[in-house]
Amino acid sequence: MSAERARVVIIGGGFGGLTAATTLARFPVAITLIDRKNHHTFQPLLYQVATAGLSPGEIAAPIRGVLHKHKNVSVLMSEVKGFDLARRRVLLEDFEVPYDFLIVAAGASHSYFGHDEWEKIAPGLKTVENALEIRRRVLLAFEIAERQAIATGTHDPVNFVVIGGGPTGVEMAGTLAEIARSSLAHDFRAIDPRRTRVVLIEGVPRVLPAYPEDLSRSALRQLEKLGVEVRVSTRVTGVEPGRVLIGDTVLPSSVTIWAAGVAASPLGKQLGASDKAGRVIVDRDLSVPGHPEVFVIGDLAAASDERGKPLPGLAPVAIQQGRAVAHNIGRDLHGAPRRPFHYRNKGTLATIGRAAAVADFGKLHVSGFIAWVLWWSVHIMFLIGFRNRLLVMIEWAWAYMTYQRSARLITGDTRLPGFANASVEDRESKTVA
Amino acid sequence: MSAERARVVIIGGGFGGLTAATTLARFPVAITLIDRKNHHTFQPLLYQVATAGLSPGEIAAPIRGVLHKHKNVSVLMSEVKGFDLARRRVLLEDFEVPYDFLIVAAGASHSYFGHDEWEKIAPGLKTVENALEIRRRVLLAFEIAERQAIATGTHDPVNFVVIGGGPTGVEMAGTLAEIARSSLAHDFRAIDPRRTRVVLIEGVPRVLPAYPEDLSRSALRQLEKLGVEVRVSTRVTGVEPGRVLIGDTVLPSSVTIWAAGVAASPLGKQLGASDKAGRVIVDRDLSVPGHPEVFVIGDLAAASDERGKPLPGLAPVAIQQGRAVAHNIGRDLHGAPRRPFHYRNKGTLATIGRAAAVADFGKLHVSGFIAWVLWWSVHIMFLIGFRNRLLVMIEWAWAYMTYQRSARLITGDTRLPGFANASVEDRESKTVA
Numbered sequence: 050m051s052a053e054r055a056r057v058v059i060i061g062g063g064f065g066g067l068t069a070a071t072t073l074a075r076f077p078v079a080i081t082l083i084d085r086k087n088h089h090t091f092q093p094l095l096y097q098v099a100t101a102g103l104s105p106g107e108i109a110a111p112i113r114g115v116l117h118k119h120k121n122v123s124v125l126m127s128e129v130k131g132f133d134l135a136r137r138r139v140l141l142e143d144f145e146v147p148y149d150f151l152i153v154a155a156g157a158s159h160s161y162f163g164h165d166e167w168e169k170i171a172p173g174l175k176t177v178e179n180a181l182e183i184r185r186r187v188l189l190a191f192e193i194a195e196r197q198a199i200a201t202g203t204h205d206p207v208n209f210v211v212i213g214g215g216p217t218g219v220e221m222a223g224t225l226a227e228i229a230r231s232s233l234a235h236d237f238r239a240i241d242p243r244r245t246r247v248v249l250i251e252g253v254p255r256v257l258p259a260y261p262e263d264l265s266r267s268a269l270r271q272l273e274k275l276g277v278e279v280r281v282s283t284r285v286t287g288v289e290p291g292r293v294l295i296g297d298t299v300l301p302s303s304v305t306i307w308a309a310g311v312a313a314s315p316l317g318k319q320l321g322a323s324d325k326a327g328r329v330i331v332d333r334d335l336s337v338p339g340h341p342e343v344f345v346i347g348d349l350a351a352a353s354d355e356r357g358k359p360l361p362g363l364a365p366v367a368i369q370q371g372r373a374v375a376h377n378i379g380r381d382l383h384g385a386p387r388r389p390f391h392y393r394n395k396g397t398l399a400t401i402g403r404a405a406a407v408a409d410f411g412k413l414h415v416s417g418f419i420a421w422v423l424w425w426s427v428h429i430m431f432l433i434g435f436r437n438r439l440l441v442m443i444e445w446a447w448a449y450m451t452y453q454r455s456a457r458l459i460t461g462d463t464r465l466p467g468f469a470n471a472s473v474e475d476r477e478s479k480t481v482a
Numbered sequence: 483m484s485a486e487r488a489r490v491v492i493i494g495g496g497f498g499g500l501t502a503a504t505t506l507a508r509f510p511v512a513i514t515l516i517d518r519k520n521h522h523t524f525q526p527l528l529y530q531v532a533t534a535g536l537s538p539g540e541i542a543a544p545i546r547g548v549l550h551k552h553k554n555v556s557v558l559m560s561e562v563k564g565f566d567l568a569r570r571r572v573l574l575e576d577f578e579v580p581y582d583f584l585i586v587a588a589g590a591s592h593s594y595f596g597h598d599e600w601e602k603i604a605p606g607l608k609t610v611e612n613a614l615e616i617r618r619r620v621l622l623a624f625e626i627a628e629r630q631a632i633a634t635g636t637h638d639p640v641n642f643v644v645i646g647g648g649p650t651g652v653e654m655a656g657t658l659a660e661i662a663r664s665s666l667a668h669d670f671r672a673i674d675p676r677r678t679r680v681v682l683i684e685g686v687p688r689v690l691p692a693y694p695e696d697l698s699r700s701a702l703r704q705l706e707k708l709g710v711e712v713r714v715s716t717r718v719t720g721v722e723p724g725r726v727l728i729g730d731t732v733l734p735s736s737v738t739i740w741a742a743g744v745a746a747s748p749l750g751k752q753l754g755a756s757d758k759a760g761r762v763i764v765d766r767d768l769s770v771p772g773h774p775e776v777f778v779i780g781d782l783a784a785a786s787d788e789r790g791k792p793l794p795g796l797a798p799v800a801i802q803q804g805r806a807v808a809h810n811i812g813r814d815l816h817g818a819p820r821r822p823f824h825y826r827n828k829g830t831l832a833t834i835g836r837a838a839a840v841a842d843f844g845k846l847h848v849s850g851f852i853a854w855v856l857w858w859s860v861h862i863m864f865l866i867g868f869r870n871r872l873l874v875m876i877e878w879a880w881a882y883m884t885y886q887r888s889a890r891l892i893t894g895d896t897r898l899p900g901f902a903n904a905s906v907e908d909r910e911s912k913t914v915a
Contacts, residue, residue, distance in 0.1 A: 087625060087892040088735040106537035111890035113669035126625040126892075131673075144633040177891070192520060192559040199514075199558055200577040234748055236546035238556040319659070355522035459520040459559075 054079045054121075054458040055382060058139050058146055059130055060316070061154035062089045062112040064364045066346035066372030069152050072384045074119035076379045081146060083125045087111055090177055091430050093364065094218065098180035099306075100224040101188065101457045105177045108432070129155070131319050134340055148307055148379050150342050153316060153329075154371065157362060158349035159312030160326070167288040171305040174217055183306055188226065188459045191233060191242060199237035208243045208301050210293045212285050213308030214251025216399040219268060221306055222249040223402030227278040227349075231256065231403070248300060250293070252309075257399055257407065259361060264407040267416040271405040279454035311362060313349050324351045335374055337464070345379075346370035354392055364431070366392055398424045487554075488510045488815060491572050491579055493562055493749070494587035495522045495545040497797045498780035501804030502585050505817045507552035509812045514579060516572065520544055522555050523610055526797065529650065532739075533657040534621065534665075536888045538610045541865070562588070564752050567773055583775050583811050586749060586762075587804065588786040589780035590795060593759070600721040607650055616739055620658065621892045624675060625738040633673035640678045641734050643726045645718050646741035647684025648692070649832040652701060654739055655682040656835030660710040664836070668761035681711045681733060681894030683726070685742075688714055690832055690840065692794060695802070697840040700849040704838040744795060746782050757784045766822035768807050777810075779803035788827055799825055831857045876905060 055078045059066045062084035070082050088109040097103040116122045123315075125219050131140045138145040159173035172186075190207050198204040211222040229245035236242070249256070249272065254266040256272065256279060272279050280295075287294030293302045313327035321337050322330045328351035329337060335350060337343045347367035352360045360366045369392055377387040396410035398420065406421035408414070415423065491498045495517035503515050521542040530536040549555045564573045571578040592606035605612050623841045631638040640662075645653040662678035666790070682689070682705065688698040689705065689712060705712050710733050713728075720727030726735045746760035754770050755763045761784035762770060768783060770776045780800035785793045793799045802825055810820040829843035831853065839854035841847070850858065 087621060089892070104537040106539075106892060108889050111669075114890060117669045120671075125629060127629060154638035188520060196558060196560060199556070207532070236544075236550045236551075236557075286636075457520070457547060458538060458542050 055149040055378075055384050056098060057150045057152065057378065058083065058137065058148040059152045060084075061347070061349075062124075063092075063116075063154055063347060063367060064197055065154035065367035065371040066152065068153065068368045069117060069120055069346065069375050070116060070371075071370050072124050072375035074116075076375075077152075078121065078378070080122045080383070081124060081125055081148075082112065082117075083127055083129060083141075083146070084112055084323060085126070085128045086176075087113070087126050088177070089090065089115060090434055091428075092175070093179070094176050094432070095180045096220045098177065098223060099174055099183040099187070099221065100228055101184050102224070102228075105181065107284070109177055111163045129316060131316070132330065132343075134320075134343065135251070135320070136387070138341070148342075150344070150381075152344045152346060152371075152374055153320060153349060154345075154347045154367065155314035155316045156347050157311050157313045157326070157328075160312035161307065163422075164288070167307065170290055171212060171288050171307040173307045174221065175221055183304070185459050186304045188457060191217055191237065191240070191245075193303075194458070195237050196241045204240055205302050205303075205477045206259060206301065207240070207242070209245065209247045209306070210300060210302040211247070211249045211308055212288075212293070213310075214249055214253075214256035214279070214281065215308060215461055216257065216285065218249055218251070218306075218308035219256055219272065220402070221308060222247050222279075223272055223275050223400075226272075226431055227402040230276055246278065248280060248302075249473055250283050251281045252284050253282065256372045259412060260397070260399065260407060260409055261414060264414050266415065267414075268399065268401060268407050270416065271401045271407075275405060311348070317345070317349050320345060326351075332379055333430070334387045335390050346374055346376045350391065356467065360392055361397070363397065365395065367392065382449050396425060400424045410453050484581060488582045488618075488811075489514070489580060490583045490585065491516065491581035492585045492587065493517075493572065494589055494591050494782075495519070495548075495557075496525075496587055496780060496800060497806040498587035499585065500545070500548060501801045502587065503549060503555055503804075504552065504806045505808035506730045506804050507549075507555050509564045509808075511554065511583075511765070511811070511815070511817060514558055514581075515549065515555060516560055516562055516579070517545055518559070519540075519609075520546070520559050522548060522865065524861075524865055525608070528607050528610070528613045529657060531610065531854075532607055533661055534614040534617050534622070535657070535661075538614065542610055545810060547595070560565045562749060564663075564749070566775075567753075567776065568773070569820055582661075583773075583814075585755060585779060585804075585807055586782060587778075587780045587800065588747035588749045588782050588839070590744050590746045590761075592758070593745035594740065595743055596647045597721070600740065603741040604645060604721050604725055604726075606740045607654065607890070616737070618738045618892050621890060624670065624673070625892070626736075627673045628670050637673055638736075639734065641673070641738050642678065642680045642731055642739070643735040643738050644680070644682045644741055645721075646743075647682055647686075647689035647712070647714065649690065650740060651682055651684070651741035652689055652705065653833050653835075654741060655712075656705055656712045656833075656838060657679050658710050659705075660835040668806065679711065680709065681713060683716050683718055683728070684712070685717050686715065688776050693830070693832065693840060693842050694847060697842055697849065700847075701832065701834060704834045704840075704850065706834045707839060708774070708842060715719055739745045744781070750778070750782050759784075760845045767810055767820045768803055768823050769810075771797035777807045779807055784822065785825075793825055794830070796830065798828065802826065831860060833857045877913050909910065 057078045057080045059069055059082045073080055085285040087348050088111050091108040094108040100103055113124050127141050137148050158175050161167045172182050194207050209225050211218045224325050224440045225248040229242045233242040248413045257265045257268050317329045320329045329345040331345050331353045337346050348362040370389040373390045380387055399407040404421050406424045407416050408420040408423055487909045490511045490513045493641040506513055523545050531538055546557050560574050571580050591608050594600045605615050619823045627637040627640050642658050650883040659680040662675045666675040687840055690701050691696045719729055726733040744759055750756050750760050750762045753762045761786045764778050764779040767776050781795040805821045813820055831841045833839040835852050837851045839857045840849050841853040841856050
C-alpha cells in the first residue's frame with residue numbers, strides 16, 4: 050500500500066462492511082477490514098444451521114476468500130478495543146491502526162433486557178456458534194427423551210420455547226415444529242417426536258409486529274398450521290434451566306431460544322450520541338456528527354428515511370449503506386460534494402417453515418408457498434459465492450424432496466445428563482459442527 | 483421389540499458396527515446400537531475437515547438417519563461403562579441393556595506412549611472434534627502471523643509439525659503443504675504462506691511402513707515434491723506449546739499434530755486377553771474365548787489372517803468383520819455351524835496430496851495421479867448416503883478446479899494471543915465448524 054493513498058479502515062465483515070470494501074476497492078485507497086471472526090456469516094440462513102438443515106460452511110464464507118482478488122484490501126482478524134477519534138486511530142489489544150476514513154459496521158447482538166444471566170440458558174441466534182449450540186441442544190433433547198424412554202418406558206415431554214415473535218423467532222419456531230413432525234418423525238423407536246410442543250412467545254399483540262397486520266395474521270395462521278403454539282401479549286418474567294416463567298405460570302422447556310431484544314455493539318458508545326438500543330445517531334450521509342471522516346452503517350447505525358422513520362436492521366439496508374458510504378468517500382477524494390443516503394425498499398420477506406412465508410412489497414402482500422419460494426430465491430441469490438449458492442440449492446432441494454435434515458450432528462459436549470436433570474443448558478458446551 | 487426375538491446389542495456406530503446392524507436387520511432379531519456420538523464419522527476423510535477442504539456435515543452422517551428404515555434397529559446415544567458378561571448386560575451410566583448376542587465395535591484412539599499431557603498440545607485425528615480443533619489451530623496460525631506482520635513488519639515463521647509417518651500423518655503433512663502453497667497463497671498481504679514449513683517425523687526408517695518399500699520411497703518423493711520436510715528414524719522426546727523436542731534439538735512448531743500410536747478402546751480390557759495395544763484377542767469367528775455370544779470387530783479386535791499375520795485397522799477389515807459376525811449370528815439362530823472369518827484384501831490406498839497417492843494391490847503397485855484418482859473414487863463410493871457422495875464430489879471438483887478450501891472457518895475460541903505467546907494450544911478451545 051503506497052503511503053500517499055488514503056487509508057480506509059472498515060470494522061466488521063458483515064453485509065455492510067463487505068459491500069463497503071468491495072465497492073471502495075475500485076478507488077485508489079488502501080483498505081484494511083478488521084473483524085474478530087475470519088468469516089462472514091450469512092445471518093438470514095443461520096436458523097437453518099440451528100435446525101440442522103445446513104452446515105456452517107454453507108452459510109459462512111472466509112472473509113479473505115471473499116476479498117482476496119482485491120489487492121488493495123488487507124484483512125486483519127482482531128478484536129477492536131476502541132477508537133482515538135482525535136488521532137484517527139483504531140485501538141486494538143496491542144497495537145493501533147491509523148486511518149483517514151473509518152467505516153464502523155460492527156453490527157448488533159441480542160439484548161436480554163438487563164438479565165444477562167439468561168443468555169447461557171437461552172442462547173440467541175447471531176453467530177455460527179449460537180446456531181451450533183442451539184442445534185446441539187435441540188438434537189440432544191430428543192436423544193435424552195429416547196434414552197429415558199428406553200430405560201424407563203416413559204419420558205418427560207420435549208418442549209421448545211422460542212422467546213420473541215419477530216422474523217427470527219417465527220422462522221425458528223416454524224422450522225422446529227416442522228422437523229419434529231417430519232424430518233425426525235421416523236428416526237426414533239421409543240418416543241414420537243411429532244408430540245413435541247413448540248411454543249412461541251411474543252410480548253406485543255401480534256407476531257412480526259414490523260409487518261402489516263394482515264401479514265401478521267397470515268403468519269399466525271401458518272405457524273398454527275405447522276403446529277406452533279403462539280402466545281402473544283405475553284411477557285416472560287423468568288428464564289431458568291428447564292423452564293420459562295410467565296408471571297406465576299411455569300412453562301416447562303427442554304430448550305429455550307432467545308429471539309427478542311437487539312443491542313448494538315458496545316463500540317457505538319465510543320462514537321457519539323446513540324439511541325436506547327445503543328445505535329449511533331448519524332447524519333444524512335451516515336457520518337458521525339462532528340467527524341465527517343467516520344461513518345457508521347448497518348445494525349449499529351440509527352439512520353432514518355426521508356419521513357424520519359427509523360431504518361430496520363436488515364441486510365439490504367446495510368448493503369445499500371456500505372455502497373453509499375464508499376461512493377461518498379470516492380467523492381471526497383475527487384473534491385465532489387457528498388450525497389445523502391436514500392434507502393430503496395425493495396420489499397421485506399420473512400420465512401416461517403416449509404412452504405410458509407410472508408412478503409411485504411408495500412401495496413402487494415404475499416403469503417404461503419409463493420412468498421416462501423421468493424424468500425429462498427432472494428436469499429440464495431444473495432449468498433456470497435457461487436459455490437455456497439450451488440450447495441445450498443442442492444441441500445434445500447434435497448431436504449425438500451426427502452424431508453431429511455442433512456446436518457444432524459451433535460458434536461462437542463455430547464454427555465447426556467441423567468433423567469433427574471434432563472436439561473441440556475447446565476453444561477459447559479464445546480459445540481462443534 | 484417382541485420378547486421372543488433374540489436381542490443383539492452393538493457397541494459403536496463405525497464401519498464395523500453399522501455394517502453389522504444393517505446386515506443383521508434382515509434377521510428376526512431386535513437390534514440396539516449404542517454409540518456415544520449421534521453420528522457416524524467417515525474417518526478416511528477427516529483430514530479434509532482438518533485442512534478446511536470439507537465440512538463436518540459432508541463426512542459424518544447421523545446414525546439414526548443411516549438406520550431409520552430398519553424398524554428392528556433401535557439407536558441409543560449413550561456412553562458404555564462396561565459389561566456384566568455373566569448376566570449378559572451392557573452397563574450404562576444409569577441403567578443396563580440386556581443382550582443375547584453382543585458385538586463390540588468400540589474402535590481405537592491415539593496412544594501418546596504414556597505422555598497423555600501431550601494430547602492437549604498435539605491433538606490426533608480420530609473425531610470430528612479433533613479435526614475442527616486442528617483446522618482452528620492451522621488457520622489461526624496464519625492469522626497470528628499476518629496480524630504480527632501488519633503490526634510489526636515482521637513475523638515468527640509458521641511451522642507445522644506432524645508426528646507419525648503412517649497414512650494419517652502422510653495425508654496431513656501433504657495436504658498442509660499443499661494448502662499453504664496453493665489455497666492460502668493469495669489470501670494474505672503481509673505474509674507469504676508459501677514459506678510455511680511442514681515437517682513430518684517418523685520413528686522408523688521409512689514413511690508408510692505398512693506398505694511395500696517401493697511405495698514408501700514413492701510416497702517420500704511425492705511428499706518432498708509437495709514441499710514437506712520428512713525426517714525418518716527420528717524419535718520425538720518432548721511436545722511443548724510452540725515446539726517439539728528431538729533429543730537436544732528444538733523444533734519450533736506453530737501447530738503440532740499427533741498421528742503416531744494407536745490405543746484400543748478401554749472397553750477391550752473388560753472382555754478378556756488383549757495385545758499390547760489393548761486389542762481383544764478373538765477366535766477365528768471373532769468371538770471372545772469362553773463367550774461365544776460376544777464378538778469383537780474392527781480396530782478393537784486383534785484378529786489375524788490365515789498366515790497368522792495381524793489384520794490392519796482399516797475400514798474394509800471392519801466392514802467385512804461386521805458382515806461375517808452378523809451372518810454367524812444368523813447361523814446360530816438356524817442351528818447352523820459358524821464359519822471362521824477370512825479377510826479378502828482388495829488392496830490398500832494412501833493419499834498424500836493433490837494428485838499424489840500410493841496404492842498397493844499385492845503384485846500391482848500404483849503411485850501418483852492414478853492412485854490418487856483411485857483413492858478418491860473408492861472413498862466417495864464408500865461415503866454413506868448419496869447426498870454426501872454428491873456434495874463431496876462437488877466440493878472436491880470445485881477445490882481441484884479453483885485451489886480453494888471451502889470450509890476455511892475459524893469458530894469457537896477465536897481470540898488471538900499477543901505476539902509474546904503466539905501459540906494456539908494454550909487456550910481453552912471451544913471449536914465449532
